[in-house]
Amino acid sequence: MKRDTGFGEDIGLDHFRPGTYSPYRIFSAEEWSRFRADTPLTLTADEIGRLRSLNDPIDVDEVSRIYLAVSRLLSAHVEATQLLFKQRTHFLNAQNTTKTPFVIGIAGSVAVGKSTTARVLQELLKRWPSSPKVDLVTTDGFLYPNATLRRDSMMDRKGFPESYDIGQVLRFLSAIKAGQPNVQAPLYSHLTYDVLPGEFQTVDRPDILIFEGINVLQVRALPEDGKIVPFVSDFFDFSIYIDAPEELIHKWYVERFMRLRETAFKNPESFFNRYVTISEDAARAVAEGLWQNINLKNLRENILPTRPRADLILKKGENHLIEQVALRKL
Numbered sequence: 001m002k003r004d005t006g007f008g009e010d011i012g013l014d015h016f017r018p019g020t021y022s023p024y025r026i027f028s029a030e031e032w033s034r035f036r037a038d039t040p041l042t043l044t045a046d047e048i049g050r051l052r053s054l055n056d057p058i059d060v061d062e063v064s065r066i067y068l069a070v071s072r073l074l075s076a077h078v079e080a081t082q083l084l085f086k087q088r089t090h091f092l093n094a095q096n097t098t099k100t101p102f103v104i105g106i107a108g109s110v111a112v113g114k115s116t117t118a119r120v121l122q123e124l125l126k127r128w129p130s131s132p133k134v135d136l137v138t139t140d141g142f143l144y145p146n147a148t149l150r151r152d153s154m155m156d157r158k159g160f161p162e163s164y165d166i167g168q169v170l171r172f173l174s175a176i177k178a179g180q181p182n183v184q185a186p187l188y189s190h191l192t193y194d195v196l197p198g199e200f201q202t203v204d205r206p207d208i209l210i211f212e213g214i215n216v217l218q219v220r221a222l223p224e225d226g227k228i229v230p231f232v233s234d235f236f237d238f239s240i241y242i243d244a245p246e247e248l249i250h251k252w253y254v255e256r257f258m259r260l261r262e263t264a265f266k267n268p269e270s271f272f273n274r275y276v277t278i279s280e281d282a283a284r285a286v287a288e289g290l291w292q293n294i295n296l297k298n299l300r301e302n303i304l305p306t307r308p309r310a311d312l313i314l315k316k317g318e319n320h321l322i323e324q325v326a327l328r329k330l
C-alpha cells in the first residue's frame with residue numbers, strides 16, 4: 001500500500017520518484033515504538049540512573065519510545081555479523097582469525113544531537129549480551145589543529161571536509177577493522193576549541209565502535225591517477241543520520257551557545273570566554289554569525305547531501321522528539 005508520509009519527498013531522494021519507489025521504509029514514531037512490544041525492552045532503575053548520569057537532557061520516555069527499538073535493531077545486526085564470522089571461520093577451517101568491532105557511523109548537522117544520541121545508544125547497546133564493550137569516538141579529534149587552519153586561512157571552514165585529516169581517519173578505521181589492539185584516536189577540546197596535542201583515546205578491540213561526526217558519510221572525489229580510495233563509510237557496518245528541520249537545528253545551536261555562555265565559557269581557558277562579558281544581544285549575534293556563515297553552509301553543502309547514504313534516518317521535531325524513522329529496506 002502506498003503511504004504518503006511526506007518524508008519520502010523530503011529526504012533528498014527525488015531521483016527515486018517518491019511515492020513510486022523509495023529505498024526506505026518510513027515509520028511514524030508511534031509505529032516505530034511498537035517494535036519494543038515483543039521483547040522485554042524496559043529500562044531497569046540502574047540503567048535509567050546511568051543514562052541520567054550522562055547529564056544529557058534526553059527524556060527517559062523518549063529512550064523507551066524510540067531508542068530502545070533502535071538498539072534492538074542494531075543488536076540484531078551485531079549478532080548476525082558475529083554469527084556469520086563464526087560460521088565463516090568454521091567453514092574455512094581458519095585459525096587465528098581476529099574478531100573485529102562492529103562499526104556504527106552517526107552523521108548529521110552540528111548541534112542536531114549526534115553526541116547525545118551516540119552516548120544514549122552506547123549505554124543501551126552495552127546491555128545486550130553480544131556487545132558488552134561499546135566505545136565511542138568523535139571525528140572532532142581528526143580536525144587539523146587551529147594553527148594549521150589559521151595558516152591556511154581555514155578557521156571559518158572548521159567542520160568542512162577540507163578541515164579534517166581524512167588520511168588519519170582512514171588509517172584509524174583500517175586499524176580498528178583489522179582488529180588491532182590499543183588503537184589511538186586523537187582528541188579535541190571544545191574548551192580550547194582545538195585538538196589536544198599528544199592526547200589520545202585508546203580503543204582496544206570493543207564489540208562495537210560508534211564513530212560520530214558531521215562528515216562520516218561524506219565521499220571524496222576519486223583521484224585522477226585512478227587509485228582506489230576508500231570512503232570512511234566503507235568501514236561501517238551500519239550508519240545513522242540524525243535529521244531535523246534547519247530552523248530547529250538553528251535554534252538548538254544558538255540555545256546551546258547561550259547556555260554554554262552561562263557555564264563552560266566562563267572558564268578563563270575557554271576559547272569563547274571573550275563572549276561572557278559582552279551583552280546578551282551581542283553574544284547572540286556571534287552565535288547567529290557562526291551558524292549562518294559556517295555551520296548552516298556546511299549543512300547545506302556537505303552534510304545534508306549525505307543523508308540518502310544512511311541505513312537509518314531519525315527525524316526530529318520540536319524538543320528533539322523523534323517524529324519519523326526511515327529504515328533502508330534490506
Ligand SMILES: Nc1ncnc2c1ncn2[C@@H]1O[C@H](COP(=O)(O)OP(=O)(O)OP(=O)(O)O)[C@@H](O)[C@H]1O
Binds near residue numbers: 058113115117252319
Ligand atoms: N535527545 C535530546 N533531547 C533533548 N536535548 C537534546 C537531545 N539531543 C541533543 N540535545 C541538545 O541539543 C544540543 C546539541 O546536542 P549535541 O551536542 O549532542 O549535538 P551534536 O550534533 O553532537 O553537536 P556538535 O556537532 O556540535 O558536536 C545540546 O544542547 C544538547 O543538550
Ligand SMILES: CC(C)(CO)[C@@H](O)C(=O)NCCC(=O)O
Binds near residue numbers: 110159160290294
Ligand atoms: C567541531 C565542529 C566542527 C563539529 O563538532 C563544530 O562544533 C564547530 O566547531 N564548528 C565551527 C563553527 C562553530 O564554532 O560552531
